[in-house]
Amino acid sequence: MKRLNHLILGAALLLAPLTSANAQSTWPWQTVDGYIAGPSGTAYGLAAVDNGVVFSARSAAPDLAGIAHAYVRRSLDGGQTWQLVSDLPGNGTASSLAVAVGHYSGLVFATAIIRNAQNLTRDDWVTLRSADGGTTWSKVDVLTPPNFKAYPYAVVEDTAGRVFVGGWFSDAANRDHYLVRRSLNGGTTWATVDDVAGGFNWVTGMAATPTGAFSVGRIGNAWTVRRSTNGGATWTTVDTYRPAGVSSYSAPQGAAADANGNLYVTGMAEMPVSSYVTKNNGHWITNTVTEAHWITRKSIDSGATWSVADDRLLGTNPSGRAMTVDAIGRVFVTGSYTIGSGTTSTQHWTTRASADGGVTWTTTDDLVGFGMSATSDAAGNVYIGGRALGDSTTPSATVRKLAAP
Numbered sequence: 001m002k003r004l005n006h007l008i009l010g011a012a013l014l015l016a017p018l019t020s021a022n023a024q025s026t027w028p029w030q031t032v033d034g035y036i037a038g039p040s041g042t043a044y045g046l047a048a049v050d051n052g053v054v055f056s057a058r059s060a061a062p063d064l065a066g067i068a069h070a071y072v073r074r075s076l077d078g079g080q081t082w083q084l085v086s087d088l089p090g091n092g093t094a095s096s097l098a099v100a101v102g103h104y105s106g107l108v109f110a111t112a113i114i115r116n117a118q119n120l121t122r123d124d125w126v127t128l129r130s131a132d133g134g135t136t137w138s139k140v141d142v143l144t145p146p147n148f149k150a151y152p153y154a155v156v157e158d159t160a161g162r163v164f165v166g167g168w169f170s171d172a173a174n175r176d177h178y179l180v181r182r183s184l185n186g187g188t189t190w191a192t193v194d195d196v197a198g199g200f201n202w203v204t205g206m207a208a209t210p211t212g213a214f215s216v217g218r219i220g221n222a223w224t225v226r227r228s229t230n231g232g233a234t235w236t237t238v239d240t241y242r243p244a245g246v247s248s249y250s251a252p253q254g255a256a257a258d259a260n261g262n263l264y265v266t267g268m269a270e271m272p273v274s275s276y277v278t279k280n281n282g283h284w285i286t287n288t289v290t291e292a293h294w295i296t297r298k299s300i301d302s303g304a305t306w307s308v309a310d311d312r313l314l315g316t317n318p319s320g321r322a323m324t325v326d327a328i329g330r331v332f333v334t335g336s337y338t339i340g341s342g343t344t345s346t347q348h349w350t351t352r353a354s355a356d357g358g359v360t361w362t363t364t365d366d367l368v369g370f371g372m373s374a375t376s377d378a379a380g381n382v383y384i385g386g387r388a389l390g391d392s393t394t395p396s397a398t399v400r401k402l403a404a405p
Helices: none
Strands: 032-034 043-048 053-061 068-075 083-090 094-101 108-115 123-130 138-143 150-157 163-170 176-184 191-198 203-207 212-219 222-228 236-241 250-257 263-280 283-297 307-312 315-323 330-340 346-355 362-376 382-388 396-402
Touching: 032 068, 032 330, 043 108, 043 382, 043 396, 053 108, 053 362, 053 382, 068 108, 083 094, 083 108, 083 123, 108 150, 108 163, 108 222, 123 163, 138 176, 150 212, 163 212, 176 203, 176 212, 191 212, 191 222, 203 263, 212 263, 222 263, 236 283, 263 307, 263 330, 283 315, 283 330, 307 346, 315 382, 330 382, 346 382, 362 396
Parallel strands: 043 094, 043 362, 068 094, 094 150, 123 150, 150 203, 203 250, 222 250, 250 315, 315 362
Antiparallel strands: 032 396, 043 053, 053 068, 053 094, 068 083, 094 108, 108 123, 123 138, 150 163, 163 176, 163 203, 176 191, 203 212, 212 222, 212 250, 222 236, 250 263, 263 283, 263 315, 283 307, 315 330, 330 346, 330 362, 346 362, 362 382, 382 396
């Protein structure tokens, strides 16, 4: 298994054993990039490597010339200092959405949306690759939609070195596509391997285990998890979660797997609260009142069966957005919820964690903003990313770190 050994700057960190008694005793999160320092925007993607190497994929506010930028930033010292290593300008729209390090290949991949220079009504799906630990980058896949936009929301490399990018693609008939693209040669060439067209269809997260590749997102109004057990050649739906019936809305956002192959998926689902009956054109109709819940689901058998691991009612519009499992098996989910309404509303960036495989959960971090990304390294450090207000009046792309215990 290859690593980014050329980025190692010191001796490997030693991780002391963590007992269940102190697993959730303290959660000293620390902001290591963001607030006033660094470009404003949102940290949409994170990836961590051994020995303190961390990548952050992010958007940035337009510069003085009105040009938006898709950034990838890199830290070589566990988030203490950061350098801008990739900058893609766009004509009105530019944002890096995801980043992943291939522990099989040693390559780094990032995805972005960039406004098409020839047609300003379209945003291109762009995949970038770095073969030197993030120092230099090249575009290896560009997908231009015939209509509207294409968003590559997630990227992952499996244990055989196959690279998958999942997202949303809008076709000429204005249909949404739940789309997965794959490269079998380290990002040199790409092909679409899963494509489900319809309304409100898109991939928002991906994960890989030794038994398969997984994509998560929406097909119609339903929470959907799809799996491939043959390297991405064919895909089947293994979870459709819509607890309140056909009229409800549910959507997963992120996915992660632990060392034992257990799979976790997080997002939001509408839950039934009450119902009432009305008459319409002579027919009695039952109407369901719902409320949104922060939901995390778990599979212990490679996606064959699923159960709800965490169901939390947090303010309004709560949703887990991204997740990671650290080196000692703790599961972290970061996302957001809203308190209040209208001009008095406040959006909270919250992180929940479980030290017992999803049986019990604790809210470990809560601040003003919203969480969008999560990663962890082999030393036990955990990073979450998003957008926070902090001490400035301008929200800024932010990375927070929970150091290895």
